[in-house]
Amino acid sequence: MLKRLFDCLASGLGLLLLSPVLLLIAVAVKLDSSGAVFFRQERVGQYGKLFRIHKFRTMVSNAELRGLQITVGSDARVTKVGGFLRKYKLDELAQLIDVFRGKMSLVGPRPEVPRYVACYPEEVRQLVLSVKPGITDWASIQYKDENEVLSRSSDPQQAYVNEVLPVKLRYYTEYVQGRTFWGDIHIIFATLMALVR
Structure with missing residues (x-):
């Protein structure tokens, strides 16, 4: 209950305070390439329920029809603005909508x-x-070798399943088993510090 209340208040406040930044990102995405501002993709949520996630679009339109569902190395589908948004994780800010909802x-x-x-x-x-998926977690902060692992592989999909996914799942399991409200606050501040660095 406390977690949901915090999520609702923080995401609502975030959307309000960051609205000029979000508008600027939306305009940049639209001017950079044709297509929708948001990238919507079906993801698996709590208890296996499907939902459509929000991200600012960082690739050309219909990118999934032109390649893998994962990004490998310097993916040619990534737009100029998209590369900047990905570098600083700004494309993920749109997920404040999903948190608020x-x-x-x-x-x-x-x-x-x-x-x-x-x-x-x-x-x-x-x-x-058993828990709601999040915008950030320890795997996002501490595991930074994903793209490198995939770019070295002749079969990126297999590398993702056999090498990357097990590492992520270890982080996810540790989080779920030991999660606390103050632990979440720690992860949020660690995420902000990682972005600043």
Whole structure:
């Protein structure tokens, strides 16, 4: 209950205070390339319920029809503005909408697409999906080698499933098993510090 109240207040305040920044990002995305401002994709939420996540679009329109569901190395589908937004995680700010709507939390395991959730071991899947997915978590802060691992591989999808996903799931499991309100606050501040650095 406290977590949901905090999520609602913080995301609402964030959307209000950051509205000039969000508007500027939206205009930049629109001017940089044709297509929608937001990228909407089906993700797996709490208890396995599907929802459509919000992100500012960082790739050309219909990018998923032109390649993988994961980004590998210097992906040619990423736009000029999109590269900047990804570098500073600004594309994720749109997920404050999903937090305010109650589909996500500020802190929690990152929401995956159904095809990769299907690769979770059953007991891990039940545990990870018992909480709302989040905008940030320890995996997002501390595991920065994902793109490097994928770019080295001749089969990025297999590398994601066999090398990247197990590391993420370890972080997710540790979070769910030991989560506290003050632990979430710590993760939020650690995320802000990582972005500043």
